[in-house]
Amino acid sequence: MKQAYVDQALHLLNAPRPAPEVSPYVIADPSALQAHVDQIVGAPPIVRAQRGTTNRNARGGSDGRRRRREWLVSCFRADKDVVVIELFHGPMTVEVETGTEGGQPACRCYRCGVLLTVDTVTADRIKPGCQGGTYRRDNLRPACSRCNSETGAALGNERKGRKRA
Ligand SMILES: [Zn+2]
Numbered sequence: 001m002k003q004a005y006v007d008q009a010l011h012l013l014n015a016p017r018p019a020p021e022v023s024p025y026v027i028a029d030p031s032a033l034q035a036h037v038d039q040i041v042g043a044p045p046i047v048r049a050q051r052g053t054t055n056r057n058a059r060g061g062s063d064g065r066r067r068r069r070e071w072l073v074s075c076f077r078a079d080k081d082v083v084v085i086e087l088f089h090g091p092m093t094v095e096v097e098t099g100t101e102g103g104q105p106a107c108r109c110y111r112c113g114v115l116l117t118v119d120t121v122t123a124d125r126i127k128p129g130c131q132g133g134t135y136r137r138d139n140l141r142p143a144c145s146r147c148n149s150e151t152g153a154a155l156g157n158e159r160k161g162r163k164r165a
Pocket residue numbers: 109110111112113114143144145146147148
């Protein structure tokens with residue numbers, strides 16, 4: 001194990017979690033880093049339930065929603081992949097070059113630019129539901145759950161009294 005990984009692992013463990021879901025660190029070999037983090041702290045229980053849990057039980061069956069998220073990632077494919085590293089406080093998404101072993105394809109939130117995977121992307125309707133917008137693919141773009149709920153809440157306040165269908 002290279003000393004650089006050790007330093008980076010310790011830095012990641014000690015640092016407060018940076019902005020929304022993606023760390024600014026670009027790591028050459030994330031699987032090696034994960035192995036080292038596990039070695040230091042003991043492999044933590046995998047915490048995945050916190051990611052992408054909005055919209056469960058709504059807007060179609062789970063298979064259809066997953067296919068929709070897969071379509072969003074492939075259609076709006078970013079120039080980077082991501083690797084999810086499990087830390088104490090939950091998963092951290094790390095940006096890697098495409099083709100990196102263990103990397104997952106990603107797309108970017110249309111609003112804040114954060115990298116999103118099939119597990120974290122949400123479908124934002126360009127024409128919102130309260131204006132009759134549907135989940136047809138020509139009305140969809142990728143959003144992180146935070147931006148999606150913020151824009152939804154803003155719209156709701158704007159149009160008080162008219163709830164989304
Ligand atoms: Zn966002």
